[in-house]
Amino acid sequence: MTSNPLGPSAADAVNPLEQVLFEVKRTIVGQDVLLERMAVALIAGGHLLVEGVPGLAKTLAVKSLAAAIDGQFQRIQFTPDLVPADLVGTRIYHQHSGEFRTELGPVFANLLLADEINRAPAKVQSALLEVMQEHQVTIGRETFRVPQPFLVMATENPIESEGTYPLPEAQVDRFMMKVVVGYPRHAEEHAIVDRALRPPEATQPMLGAADLVRMQERAREVYVDPAIVDYAVRLVTTTRSPGQAGLGELERYITYGASPRASIALVVGARALAFLRGRDYVLPHDLSELALDVLRHRIVLSYEALADEIDADAIVARVLGAVRAPEVVLQSR
Template sequence: MTSTNSSGPSHPLERVLFEVKHTIVGQDTLLERMAVALIADGHLLVEGVPGLAKTLAVKSLAAAISGSFQRVQFTPDLVPADLVGTRVYHQHSGEFRTELGPVFANLLLADEINRAPAKVQSALLEVMQEHQVTIGRETFRVPEPFLVMATENPIESEGTYPLPEAQVDRFMMKVIVGYPTQAEEQAIVGRALRPPEPPQAMVTAEELIAMRGRARQVYVDPAIVDYAVRLVAVTRSPATAGLGELERYVTYGASPRASIALVTGARALAFLRGRDYVLPHDVGELALDVLRHRLVLSYEALADDVDADTIVTNVLRAVRTPEVVLRNR
């Protein structure tokens, strides 16, 4: 069994996260999930109240990988052209020219994405899945690596537009950001009293793309794939794992994208932690973030105050964890 620790391929990303932590206090889970999404070529949906450094986290990460960063504040009057770009007529030359929108960046922050109507939210569908934008008859590729991080505010629901299921399913993970501890908040206030130091670039975009290639070499045992598929299958039919009491709470379970996200995310997490093999624990650790936004709950679940995290937690307990024997690794 081979392990790649301090000198392994995860070392550059560890330096990146350490550099970001010069600016961000706490938020370890969010920062790690952002790194997983970068390596696994996924996108993040983040839910948290205002003031928890969601914007600063993305901006700092973009600086640490020497990438470009764009922030779009989603509002009800936003139109798709404000996001992806449009063709503009120039009177002096008599020609139409394409003006590219803010999605052409390495890290895009879609702030309060549920405040824009569905047609604007759907404008992200093509670029999130295909990493390209079609304007008129031309197709433009976005720079690589490309990460969309969208935020939602859980404390205000007036004037918001719930994300369509097709849009939500494109996000690899949904991370819930909570308040900092008292010690962390004291450190936050202390840092606010002195001028901030901008993060230094630790890796280039080209080096990050190369790390993606090395992460794809991380060994995934067939039992790990079977475990991820069984977890997702139980979200669709809880009774198959002895969870018949949850059947009335789930209208639709997770899609096959969830199985893919569990395996690719676990592979990226193993790479980030310096291993060249995936453990069942990696899948279980990401299960809440990968599955919570993919479950469509019934009105009975809302009435009984049962949320997706409760259902996923019960599924994790009910599904047997495989014993992976890593011979010849």
């Protein structure tokens, strides 16, 4: 069990990841939305997919977060020649002893960075996504559990198609959220260049893996009103049948809507966001704030949508505008 450098009260603070995010921001300029979504994924125990063009510090952000959390960290650079055994491990024959021994792969870590996940073939992607879902790996006749907490943060580059293998829709659904990272503003880029002129400061560990597990347990105690759950379900079902919310013109643009896994991710993510902001109850605004990141990769667009240049973000924005948020009165809270 890892000791907590902040002392025994760090994990019991109202906003326990505030010091972690502050430490990461000593290295990362801007990207506030990405950092907050990473914290939500940590608390909710979900996996995160980050998309953006090269040079936007996606990998550096994940590495800095891993350094601020004193757990086991592994980075896998996905390449076309990667095989599943390079991820999960394999059985190796030792000639001197005449026995097979199991060598575990780099997925056995608390925080795993899958860098440029769309550069590996489908069988490698499937091996990673299986352990993301099951939290275990079977090698030969033995089953091995990955350490807890276990979180995967994957990055992908959207601007190159040559030598890439896009994630299938059914597999990308395993990611709790997909965050799209944009270019920094002028002032932020100026600060980035200034920091690049100085030697980088080492990120200090602020929390241990055991502290993170305790935070996850406390986040499960955050109150979720039944109206909040109903709001999440209505948002997700509208992506499948937009005509029910008066958005019949969108039906020709959607081949498949979001799955029930999206409803779960919305509620669990909103609960983690409320915990991160120091509340013991969830508000409808928490759901609407996460809706874009939770739903954008779960909506399968039709060819007509691509022809009319309609993307998933535009559809989610229309859904949010059409589905009425509940008025939750938390009298007992």
